[in-house]
Amino acid sequence: MLGVGVRVRQVAVSGLPSLPWIWAAAGVAALVVSCAIGVLAGPVHIAPASVVVALFGGAVDPGQANILWSLRFPRVVLGLLVGGMLAVAGAAYQGVFRNPLADPYLLGAAAGANLGATLAIAWVPGTTLVGVNVVPLAAFAGAGAAVAGAYALGRTVAGLRSTTGLILAGVAVAAFFNSIQIYVQQSQTSSIRQVYSWILGRLSTAGWDGVLLVLPYVLLSAAVILLHRRLLDALSLGDDEVSNLGISVRRVRLIVVVAATLGTAAVVAVGGTIAFVGLIIPHTVRLLAGRSYRVVVPLSLLFGGGFLVLADTAARTMLAPAELPIGVITAFVGAPFFIAVMRSRRVAAL
């Protein structure tokens, strides 16, 4: 054994992973600026001073207060939750599958949510269950069912020893769910527009229902993934080496996948299957601030939230009063930006 003195002294070792404070500050700043833009943008002009007064419970014009508290604030908060969750879930999936192409929909969450929502829209439109619209509930259940199915299938086929078996099971489940979803969608032409608009993603919400619906899942899921950031780093070694460090690869993978899926299913239920956020935000963070999950997970939360609030602001203002699907914005802006970041950095760092 190594003889190590137990003297306590300040340890300064270079090269140890830590969250660079400058990027943490940049993330918080980006979040604040995005929220400010999201709250101020809209058909009705509201002065920044009134927003601050309203935030701290002061008296403002009742019409403006109503717009802020029942439309803009909840929408911005929902954007933060959805964007932060998708980005963190993407990072988590990339970590446990050691696959840079992984995103939160890898195991069929999107296909499941789309099928659930399509069934609800086509067959039981406008139904509520204990006061909540049935569409998000069906989407949530569909996403959970798809991932659970893929996991069970991957386990029987490949015994979970290889992540490839699990990923292929996810691909199969997604294709199967997609085929049923398209069948239902095409056979119910009256609701086709509604289905499409749901699939492309939107944060249209009135009041705080959506926020309250997803908040507990997002908090739980993000907390679990944050707590696993050291283990996600360890998982970047080979299976044998991770096991020889006393870490159960299967247990870490299962816990992280369950947490990421729960959060993803919740935000997809209220926001639709918004594309690309779970892929580009973690990779952009990696390229700019560092590869360790101690850096990637917290920064993805901040930048993912900020990015989606901005994307949503663009989606609802560009063609106002009509709304663009938010997935169109995230891909249209996100893809070129991502390529620009890649070109400016060493792609090998991916």
Add this chain to the structure above:
Amino acid sequence: MSSISINRLCIAYEGTTVVDSFDVEVAEGQWLSLIGPNGAGKTSVLRAIANLVSFRGEVCIGGQAVTEFGPRQLARRVAMLAQEPDMPAGMTVAHYVLLGRSPHLGYLGRESDRDRRIVAETLDRLGLGALADRPLDHLSGGERQRVAIVRALAQQAPILLIDEPTSSLDIGRQQSVLELIDRLRSEQRLTVVSAMHDLTLAGQYADRLALMVQGHVVAVGTPAEILTEPAIAKHYQAEVRVVELNGSGRAVVPVRR
């Protein structure tokens, strides 16, 4: 505490037996090297000692079966150096070595100052302090091998398993890596089990050799007992001369047929 005893070890992958009735004892502080032709099952034996593969028979460390240890408990006793360790691109040397502290942390635990100090001291002891913040993909082959050893040492396990420690190194680096392991072994009373291709080096550094052929042990003994021309000719189908070196073991030299 860190002696190893293996009895009637059998390992099969999907029905194909790769190790059959393997018996060996390694005393604390000893270096045993497994030698044998490709596919003899050397790596599988190492994986069984680290409980990384399911097996029949008995593998004990300090008298306790490896299957009875918890994963972290075992990882605090046995450190394994893979033949080609995964070195994630972009990860720094210090971060990689820090992962070696995992067995000493709780499931969701964070490293303490003590862990960071052990990383720094282990890097310094092996003269790699200057590489601490270098990304792993910027290292040379010799540096990578030494960094992998540092990570295994940071684990502070009394048993070190090494799979082909010198396979990708030039002759000077081979020697320095093996000298290093030997020095650490005597300083820290490490028990070492290695799998090696190079018979000369295996004989020069190990106390004992176990010659494996197709999953069986055909001979266990000192290098002088095992490294003989007839044995090598028989089991490797190789034409060699074994040359006595003055006081530093024997060299196995291939002879052109």
